[in-house]
Amino acid sequence: MDWVGALQSGNRLAIARLLTQVENDTPQGRAALDEIFPHTGKAHLVGVTGAPGVGKSSLVTQIAWACRHPADGKAPRTVAIIAVDPTSPFSGGAILGDRVRMRDLSGDEGVFIRSMATRGALGGIARATVEAVQVLDAAGFDMILVETVGAGQSEVEIASLTQTTIVVEAPGLGDDIQAIKAGILEIADILVVNKADLPGADQTVLALRAMLNLGGSPAGELHHGFPTEPETPARHAETDVGWEVPVMRCIAIKREGAAELLRMVDAHYQYLRQSGELRQREWGRILLAFDRLVQQTLVERWRKSATPERIENVMQKLYRRELSPYQALDILVPETTPRLEVEERQQQR
Amino acid sequence: MDWVGALQSGNRLAIARLLTQVENDTPQGRAALDEIFPHTGKAHLVGVTGAPGVGKSSLVTQIAWACRHPADGKAPRTVAIIAVDPTSPFSGGAILGDRVRMRDLSGDEGVFIRSMATRGALGGIARATVEAVQVLDAAGFDMILVETVGAGQSEVEIASLTQTTIVVEAPGLGDDIQAIKAGILEIADILVVNKADLPGADQTVLALRAMLNLGGSPAGELHHGFPTEPETPARHAETDVGWEVPVMRCIAIKREGAAELLRMVDAHYQYLRQSGELRQREWGRILLAFDRLVQQTLVERWRKSATPERIENVMQKLYRRELSPYQALDILVPETTPRLEVEERQQQR
Numbered sequence: 001m002d003w004v005g006a007l008q009s010g011n012r013l014a015i016a017r018l019l020t021q022v023e024n025d026t027p028q029g030r031a032a033l034d035e036i037f038p039h040t041g042k043a044h045l046v047g048v049t050g051a052p053g054v055g056k057s058s059l060v061t062q063i064a065w066a067c068r069h070p071a072d073g074k075a076p077r078t079v080a081i082i083a084v085d086p087t088s089p090f091s092g093g094a095i096l097g098d099r100v101r102m103r104d105l106s107g108d109e110g111v112f113i114r115s116m117a118t119r120g121a122l123g124g125i126a127r128a129t130v131e132a133v134q135v136l137d138a139a140g141f142d143m144i145l146v147e148t149v150g151a152g153q154s155e156v157e158i159a160s161l162t163q164t165t166i167v168v169e170a171p172g173l174g175d176d177i178q179a180i181k182a183g184i185l186e187i188a189d190i191l192v193v194n195k196a197d198l199p200g201a202d203q204t205v206l207a208l209r210a211m212l213n214l215g216g217s218p219a220g221e222l223h224h225g226f227p228t229e230p231e232t233p234a235r236h237a238e239t240d241v242g243w244e245v246p247v248m249r250c251i252a253i254k255r256e257g258a259a260e261l262l263r264m265v266d267a268h269y270q271y272l273r274q275s276g277e278l279r280q281r282e283w284g285r286i287l288l289a290f291d292r293l294v295q296q297t298l299v300e301r302w303r304k305s306a307t308p309e310r311i312e313n314v315m316q317k318l319y320r321r322e323l324s325p326y327q328a329l330d331i332l333v334p335e336t337t338p339r340l341e342v343e344e345r346q347q348q349r
Numbered sequence: 350m351d352w353v354g355a356l357q358s359g360n361r362l363a364i365a366r367l368l369t370q371v372e373n374d375t376p377q378g379r380a381a382l383d384e385i386f387p388h389t390g391k392a393h394l395v396g397v398t399g400a401p402g403v404g405k406s407s408l409v410t411q412i413a414w415a416c417r418h419p420a421d422g423k424a425p426r427t428v429a430i431i432a433v434d435p436t437s438p439f440s441g442g443a444i445l446g447d448r449v450r451m452r453d454l455s456g457d458e459g460v461f462i463r464s465m466a467t468r469g470a471l472g473g474i475a476r477a478t479v480e481a482v483q484v485l486d487a488a489g490f491d492m493i494l495v496e497t498v499g500a501g502q503s504e505v506e507i508a509s510l511t512q513t514t515i516v517v518e519a520p521g522l523g524d525d526i527q528a529i530k531a532g533i534l535e536i537a538d539i540l541v542v543n544k545a546d547l548p549g550a551d552q553t554v555l556a557l558r559a560m561l562n563l564g565g566s567p568a569g570e571l572h573h574g575f576p577t578e579p580e581t582p583a584r585h586a587e588t589d590v591g592w593e594v595p596v597m598r599c600i601a602i603k604r605e606g607a608a609e610l611l612r613m614v615d616a617h618y619q620y621l622r623q624s625g626e627l628r629q630r631e632w633g634r635i636l637l638a639f640d641r642l643v644q645q646t647l648v649e650r651w652r653k654s655a656t657p658e659r660i661e662n663v664m665q666k667l668y669r670r671e672l673s674p675y676q677a678l679d680i681l682v683p684e685t686t687p688r689l690e691v692e693e694r695q696q697q698r
Binding site: 033053287295325333 | 667
C-alpha cells in the first residue's frame with residue numbers, strides 16, 4: 001500500500017487505520033513508518049500537560065478552534081489532536097474528554113482527533129505517541145497537539161517529545177507547597193492559568209511567576225541519559241535573548257484567551273526556529289525516542305529467548321526468598337559474550 | 350560489613366548509608382541487598398498517592414504519628430517513610446515536604462524518613478524505591494509508608510509495589526470529569542478525602558462513591574505484561590466477601606481522621622492475610638520489580654557494548670531522515686544469535 005500517497009491525499013480512513021497499526025505495533029505499521037518517515041518534520045508539535053482537573057481538554061479544543069477560525073485574516077490551519085492518557089491503564093477515561101471536545105470540533109475536516117490509552121507495557125504509550133505524531137506529521141497537519149493527563153514523569157517525558165510545551169494550572173492549588181512542582185514548571189515554554197474566572201486566579205498567576213523567577217534552569221534541557229551529545233549550535237545562537245516563559249490566563253470553556261494563547265504558541269515556534277533551538281530540540285527528541293525503542297526491543301527479545309518454565313522456576317525461588325533479585329538476574333539474564341567479539345572469534349577459526 | 354546485624358540493631362547511620370548505596374546503584378549496595386533479602390517480607394507496605402496539592406505529606410505524617418501514639422493502649426509501631434517524587438527530575442521538591450513533616454516527627458527514634466528524587470533514567474526511581482523498601486523492611490520497621498506525588502502511570506506503578514494503597518483526593522476537583530480518573534481509583538484500597546473541612550467535601554465523597562460503584566474492576570489486578578502466572582490461591586479463597594474500598598474523610602493538618610484511617614489500614618492488612626490475597630500481591634510485586642530490573646540491565650549492557658561513535662553516526666542519519674527509527678534499530682540493535690545456540694555450536698566444533 002502507498003501510505004505516503006494515502007496520507008497526503010487526506011484520506012482519513014487511511015490515517016485512522018495506520019494509527020491503529022501503530023498502536024498495535026504490527027509489522028505492517030513498522031513498514032509504513034519506514035516509508036513515511038522521510039516525509040515527517042514539517043508540523044509544529046505542541047504538548048499540553050498538567051494535573052487532572054485543570055481543564056486541558058477544553059483548552060486543547062479551543063487552541064484547535066482558534067487554528068481553524070483565525071481572527072487576523074490568516075488562512076485556517078489543519079490540526080491533529082492526540083490525547084494520551086497514562087493515568088488510565090484500565091479503562092477509557094479519555095473517551096469522556098473526547099465527547100466534550102467533539103461539540104466544538106465535530107464535522108470539521110481540518111481537524112483529526114485520536115485518543116490513546118495505555119495498553120500493556122509502560123513504554124508502549126510513549127512509543128505509540130511518537131509514532132502517531134509521525135503519521136499525522138506525514139499526513140500534512142500544520143499543528144499536532146499532544147495532550148497528556150497528569151503530572152508524573154511519564155507526562156514530562158511525553159511532553160519532551162514535542163517542540164512547544166504548554167503547562168496548564170488552575171486556581172485553588174497555589175496555597176499548597178506541593179501544588180506547583182518545579183519539575184513540571186521546568187518543561188514549560190508557556191504557562192496557562194485556566195479557569196481564570198475562579199477565585200484565587202491572581203494568586204496562582206503570582207505564585208507561578210514567583211516560581212519561574214526562582215527557577216533559572218531553562219526549559220527543554222531534559223537529560224535523557226543517552227551517551228551521545230548533540231552537534232547542533234549552542235542555545236540562542238542567533239539571538240542574545242532567551243525565551244521568557246509567559247504566564248497566560250484562559251477560560252477555555254468560555255473560549256476566552258485561546259486566540260492570544262495561539263499567538264504565543266506561534267511566537268514560541270518562531271523563536272525556536274530563529275534561535276536554532278528547534279534543531280537542538282529535534283535532536284533531543286530523536287535521541288530520546290530512539291532510546292525508548294532500544295529499551296523496548298531488548299526486553300521483547302529477552303522475553304522471546306527465555307523459556308517460561310525457567311523464569312517461573314526462578315521467580316518461585318525469589319518468592320520464597322531462596323534467591324535475591326540480583327541473584328535471579330544473574331541466572332536469567334547472564335552476561336553474554338558481546339556479539340562482535342563472537343563474530344571475530346568465529347572468523348579467526 | 351555485616352549489614353543484617355547493623356540494620357537490625359537499629360543503626361540509623363547504617364540504614365542511611367545503605368539507602369545511599371542503593372540510590373546510587375553501587376556494587377556494594379547490590380551485595381548488601383543480596384545479603385539482607387532473606388530478612389525482608391515482614392513490614393506492612395503502605396502506598397499513599399494522589400494528585401499534587403491534596404495534602405499527601407501531611408496525611409503520611411499523621412498516619413506515622415498515629416502509629417507512634419496509638420490511642421487504644423497498643424504498643425507503638427516503628428514507621429519508615431519513603432517520599433518518592435517522580436514529578437521532580439531536576440530539583441528537590443520533596444525537600445519542602447520533609448520540612449513540614451519534621452515538625453511532628455523529628456526526634457522520634459521510631460520514625461525514619463527518606464526522600465528520593467528522580468535521578469537519571471525513568472526506571473531508576475522504581476528500582477531504587479523497591480530496594481529502599483527492602484532495606485527498611487530488613488531493618489525491622491513495622492510499617493513502611495511510600496508516598497508518591499502525582500497521578501501518572503509511574504505513580505500507579507510505584508503504588509502497585511506496596512500492599513495497601515491509599516489514594517488521596519481533596520475537595521474542589523469533583524466537578525470536573527477529568528478530575529477523578531478511573532485508573533487511579535482502580536489501584537485504591539482506601540480512598541481518603543483530605544481537607545474535608547473545605548467546601549465541596551461532601552460532593553467529592555459522593556462523587557468518589559459513585560465512581561466506585563460504577564467501576565467493578567477489583568483493585569490490585571495490575572497487568573504487568575510478564576509471561577508467567579501466579580500459582581497462588583484464587584482471590585478471596587478463605588473469605589466469600591471481597592474488600593469494599595471505603596471513602597474516608599481526613600483533615601490531616603488538624604490531625605483529624607488519622608487514627609480512624611490507621612485502623613482501616615490495619616483492617617485491610619488483616620483482610621489481605623486472611624483472604625490469601627497478600628501472597629498473590631507479593632507474587633505480583635516480585636514479578637513486576639524483577640521485570641523492571643531485567644529491562645534496566647539489558648539497556649545498560651547494550652549501552653556498554655555499542656561504541657558511541659557508531660551510535661552518533663546512525664543518530665545523525667536518523668536526524669537527517671536518511672534512516673527511519675526502525676532502520677536505525679536494525680543497525681544498532683541487530684538480532685543476535687541466541688546465546689544458548691552459540692554455545693551449542695561452539696561445543697559441536
